[in-house]
Amino acid sequence: MSRSLTRTGVLAAACAVVVWGCATSPTNYFPNPFHTTACAVKPAGDESCRAQISVTCVPIIGCHVGVPYKIYANGNNVFWDLDEAALKKGFLFADPGGIFFKEQAGQDNFKCSQVADRKSYKCDNGKAEGEYQYGISLNGPGGLNPHVDPWVVNHARQ
Numbered sequence: 001m002s003r004s005l006t007r008t009g010v011l012a013a014a015c016a017v018v019v020w021g022c023a024t025s026p027t028n029y030f031p032n033p034f035h036t037t038a039c040a041v042k043p044a045g046d047e048s049c050r051a052q053i054s055v056t057c058v059p060i061i062g063c064h065v066g067v068p069y070k071i072y073a074n075g076n077n078v079f080w081d082l083d084e085a086a087l088k089k090g091f092l093f094a095d096p097g098g099i100f101f102k103e104q105a106g107q108d109n110f111k112c113s114q115v116a117d118r119k120s121y122k123c124d125n126g127k128a129e130g131e132y133q134y135g136i137s138l139n140g141p142g143g144l145n146p147h148v149d150p151w152v153v154n155h156a157r158q
Helices: 002-023 084-088 104-109
Strands: 034-038 049-058 062-072 078-082 099-101 110-115 120-125 130-139 151-154
Touching (some): 034 049, 062 130, 099 104, 104 110
Parallel strands (some): 049 078
């Protein structure tokens, strides 16, 4: 009978862990994946806009990509750079498709390619006004391929 109680106890503990895991949001394990913004809201001149990309991984749960939720490109070309910690973990931009625009308008306006051996991605900006949803796709160690879906904003300069 004591073996039966031991099995029941182990089963109850396992069920409790599963229920706790399902009830706990994965975001509790990660910092906010979206930094606030990148680039000046109204940059002057023909500046390039640069956004830092970070990757936070938690065993068993997975990885999150940290990126500005909105990049205020305002007609400027945009660079996405993996931070040193992401590079040390073995992450690189997927190629092709490390940065990709989800709708035809974004695909028409931004022409993107990897630079610096997949440590950075550059999109040439066609300067059409609007807000464009894009995705980031990374390749990492052990088949980890996190992605995230933020926005690029183009507004007329004043």
